[in-house]
Amino acid sequence: MKKFFHELNKGIFIENPTFRLALGLCPTLAVSTSIVNGFGMGIAATFVLLGSNVIVSSVRDFIPKKIRIPCFIVIIATFVTIVELVMKAYFPALSKSLGIFVPLIVVNCVVLGRAEAFASRHGVVKSIFDGLGMGIGFTLALVLISAIREAFGNGTILGLVIVRSFEPALIFILAPGALLVIGVLIGIVNYMTDRCYTA
């Protein structure tokens, strides 16, 4: 049980996909303009990660090595289609604001990276925990980034105005703000991790 917990845990902090592995940065930069968007994207990616990890790890012995990437893509695309249709049916507003980035989860490097680096080499149960951990880590990172960007760039948290006289800094909503926030957060997380390891 302990090693399963380790797989779950590592995705959240030590190998956080956004801050430690620097994977999946393009949806991170693009959709983290508000907490709702960030959370929606995180959950969608988590679902796809979980699904693809399970399928990939259970059929890993049947996939020929040479064509494994196309096989992974087909499996991932299946789950992305499910997510996209569900989102369109039940959360039309979210689907509209995430736009092209939901179908683009197919080529999200977190999902593909986990399929290639973990699920195709480990058993089903371990892969479930890995996918879940990575998904939670990705979601947390997205929510953190989008909370900072929404608060500074729009003056709101979850759409509620915090301080009326606050003049939002537009840069945080625009692309350079995303890069600044991610850069600073990666710095802070690296610093914290270094301290955890050396201490």
Added chain:
Amino acid sequence: MPSNNLTVTPSPHIKSPLSAKKIMYLVILSLLPAGIAGIYIFGLCSLKVMLISIISCVISEAVFLKLRNRDPKAILDGSAILTGLLLAYNMPPEIPFWIPIVGGVVSIVLGKQIFGGLGHNIFNPALVGRVFLQISWPVYMTTWKNPKWAIDAVSSATPLAKEGARGFSYLDLFLGNHGGSIGEVCILALIIGALFLIFTKIISFHIPASFIGTVMVLAWIFGGEGFFRGDFIFHLLTGGLVLGAFFMATDYVTCPLTRKGKIIFGIGCGVLTVLIRLRGSYPEGVSYAILFMNAVVPLIDRYTKTRVYGVSKK
């Protein structure tokens, strides 16, 4: 260090009397005429902006040095004061007081200290601050105040913006009798400071000359209706070109080391400035051009590496 005459140190043994600290204070001195002109033209509100910006820079520098366990005495080297002053020169005089504060923090923390402090920054800190403010609060950063003796008290566009382009004589533009940022309007004062820097050999003329030359040639060719009819003197005298070319592009840390590299750097800045001025969505492009070329400096340095003395070229 123990004072014994047998201490062996590596070369160079003859040291220049100019230290980084002295250079910083000389640059600040050379910027003073433009600041005094700004205060004279726009009134005491310019002085307020300068003070707030400098204090904000110095305090953030001190706090960050403390956080990084460095000697907080380093704030006395003048670089934070210089950054604050340059940042203030890039702002309109009647700006809400909190904008220079934010600008100072961003300049020092995101522009300088995060890269490792003085000498390690990739980008010119004052310009990082300015561009951050420009993108964040475009309205405040482009609400220009007219000179205090102008009859209509309505704030006007900078002459570079298309609607503000007419009605200024070259003399007005040269003396700073028009709306603009605090430190960029009075070309006369800036040139006095720039000549001082060039004659004391603190900056070389390569970057400003190639920068301004490129802007003037390109503005002459492409700036008007049809080719070769652009008003290049207008492009020289408006906006932050003189301030940027002499005082910001020549920052030691963020410009190339070799002469050839400096000329390439200046030409690049000039081309980008004209591109942004004539084709971009912003009226002024000097700061973006310099920042962009700052990013290319390592590449230029590598390309223009000089031959080591005594070693054949191949």
